[in-house]
Amino acid sequence: MNRREFLKGTLATTAGVACFAHAASTEGSASRDGSGSGWIIDTNVELFGWPHRELKYGATQALVEKLQTHSVRQAWAGSYEALFHKNIDGVNRRLAEECQRNGRGMLAPLGTVNPVWPDWEEDLRRCDEDYGMHGIKLYPSYQNYTLDHPNFEKLLRQATDRGMLVQVAVAMEDERVHHPRTVLSAVDTQPLRDTLNRVPDARVMLVNPFRHVRGNELRALVRETNVLFEISNLDGTGGLERILSGSHWYLPVTMPLERLVFGSHAPLFPLENALFKFMESELSKVQCEAIWKENAGRFLATASMKSDNRRQNRSQP
Amino acid sequence: MSEFDPTRVGLPSHQDLINLRIWDLHFHGFDVMEAVLPYIRRMGIERLFCLDIGGWGDDPETRRQETLQRKKLERWRDLVFGIIRIDPTRPKASLEKMERWIADGPAVGIKYQGGYREDISCAHPNNDPIIERANELNAVIYIHTWLKVGGDPRHVGGGNNRGESTPMDVAKLAERFPDTPLICGHAGGDWELGVRAVRPRTNVFLEFAGSDPFSGSVDFAVKELGAERVVWGGHIESRSYSNELSKVFDADLMFKQRKQILGGNLRAIAHPILKTKGYRIEL
Known part of the structure; x- marks a missing residue:
């Protein structure tokens, strides 16, 4: 899937959805057997092997089938190989090939870049120009740098110039159950606010944020930046409706609707975890559709539009 | 009720959940009952076991809270069962509390929490009189367990709190009381190790609640233990039914x-004590 096709697929999900009682029968729908077309954009899946366990839906074809069964139309896929591999370009190339080969047209690869390793700018260029990726997914705690590293800002600038979105995985797994030889801290997002002040056009999404980004830091990110928050680890009973209304049990913020995006963290987490949140919370159709697809679609379109404008400006005499 | 139809995204319907007759073993929302009730209803939960009953100490405030909790348990009798916390560093006080709350009161079980004054887990001999009395009362026995990585040298379980039991501790206790049903909470914290730790002790049930959801975890538990040894809780309100049902x-x-x-x-574990207390429960 190239970037043009990908954007087209994203925008197609803005068609009406059929999971509301009053939806017209002609609208797109998915079924339990995986046939039909879905409408959800899952912004947080990974391919290949989780380093510590064989996963139930670890094979790409099994994951795609599972996503389709649950009405996911498009999934933004990172690679578990990004966590520990050193040959980053190999990781990205395999990811792009796997999405092409087994993605059934619904997987969009998000390559990774490690800005503290040699020749990272070339990795970014290849993600953009050779593999046609619309964004990158960063795993700073695994790739061993913090967000106050000067190269992180450089990376953000260059990705933004290229019209690429940037996902930052705040964590991947509860640190209490890490393998004892794996010593990892969650990403400290505090430096991100200053960096985004200096790179205001950057399109940044935090994935798996809510276990660690809490209290004043969460409030500040909502108030001072335009980052999006992916929901797979938004927990707490009725978490979605309560964070939107400013009454969450332990996340002291009123989250604007346009800042939340659907993500499952599959295949490590069950896809059902993210989906049940829409049953547990009392949400309007407008709220569901914003989180399922519209916010992610707008996020991508904004990044791409900026990129097109820049390219156009550069090509003018 | 929301207009959202969960079956269109491959989820069970509200009626499907009701048909499953869901009993939630891990409820922490008793103090905010009115606030959590809509979610309990929406997700089709039939019964709840509150694990926060009884408190500790003899100060007037604690006594006042105990009185309020008794009234509250009476008010919510058709929905909430009470489980009291015991403390193996204070076996005598724990036994007295069991008399007050279970033998002569409304509670139906005991919970080991951990975080005690001394590093005494559920495996310690202090627990024997507690388990013996719980057995006589047919009380539900819930043991909070975790396997937090930490310590120096760093190892699995090395990050546990003082007196916080591991699934291995539960297995040791189960060996001494092979005919007593014991519930190992939080799937041991680290489910892959927790399942294996309790596998040989067939009187141990494994509870999934209060941890991140990992795909394949329940499949693994059922393969190793059988579905008849797995129980479930919602861990409301810090966790969610989404997390736990998934x-x-x-x-x-x-x-x-x-x-x-x-x-x-x-239901099978709790049936004897519920019957004693006058509940008419269909298994």
Whole structure:
């Protein structure tokens, strides 16, 4: 899937959805057997092997089938190989090939870049120009740098110039159950606010944020930046409706609707975890559709539009 | 009720959940009952076990809270069962509390929490009189367990709190009381190790609640233990029914097995004491 096709697929999900009682029968729908077309954009899946366990839906074809069964139309896929591999370009190339080969047209690869390793700018260029990726997914705690590293800002600038979105995985797994030889801290997002002040056009999404980004830091990110928050680890009973209304049990913020995006963290987490949140919370159709697809679609379109404008400006005499 | 139709995204309907007769073993929302009630209803939960009953100490405030909790348990008798916390560093006080709350009161079980004054887990001999009395009362026995990585040298369980039991501690206790049903909470914290730690002790049930949802975890527990040894809780309100139900709906199970895990096994464990207390429960 190239970037043009990908954007087209994203925008197609803005068609009406059929999971509301009053939806017209002609609208797109998915079924339990995986046939039909879905409408959800899952912004947080990974391919290949989780380093510590064989996963139930670890094979790409099994994951795609599972996503389709649950009405996911498009999934933004990172690679578990990004966590520990050193040959980053190999990781990205395999990811792009796997999405092409087994993605059934619904997987969009998000390559990774490690800005503290040699020749990272070339990795970014290849993600953009050779593999046609619309964004990158960063795993700073695994790739061993913090967000106050000067190269992180450089990376953000260059990705933004290229019209690429940037996902930052705040964590991947509860640190209490890490393998004892794996010593990892969650990403400290505090430096991100200053960096985004200096790179205001950057399109940044935090994935798996809510276990660690809490209290004043969460409030500040909502108030001072335009980052999006992916929901797979938004927990707490009725978490979605309560964070939107400013009454969450332990996340002291009123989250604007346009800042939340659907993500499952599959295949490590069950896809059902993210989906049940829409049953547990009392949400309007407008709220569901914003989180399922519209916010992610707008996020991508904004990044791409900026990129097109820049390219156009550069090509003018 | 929301207009959202969950079946269109491959989830069970509200009625499907009701048909499963879900009993939630892990409820922390008693102090905010009115606030959590809509979610309990929306997700079709039939019964709850509150694990925060009884408090500790003899100061007037604690006594006042105990009185309020008794009234509250009476008010919510058709929905909430009470489980009291015991403390193995204070076996005599724990036994007195069991008399007051279970033998002569409304509670139906005991919980080991950990975080005690001394590093005494559920495996310590202090627990023997507590378990013996719980057995006589047919009380539900819930043991909070975790396997937090930490310590120096760093190892699995090395990050546990003082007196916080591990699934290995539960297995040791189970060996001494082979005929007593024991519930190992939080799937041991680290489910891959927790399942294996309790596997040989067939009187130990494993509870999925209060941890991140990992795809394949319930499949693994059912493979090693059988569906008849797995129970479930919602861990409301810090966790969610989304988080906890997803573990069970991720698993490849027959309706009968799902029903066992989401309530059937717990009903069987609790049935003797519920019958004693005058509840008419259909198994």
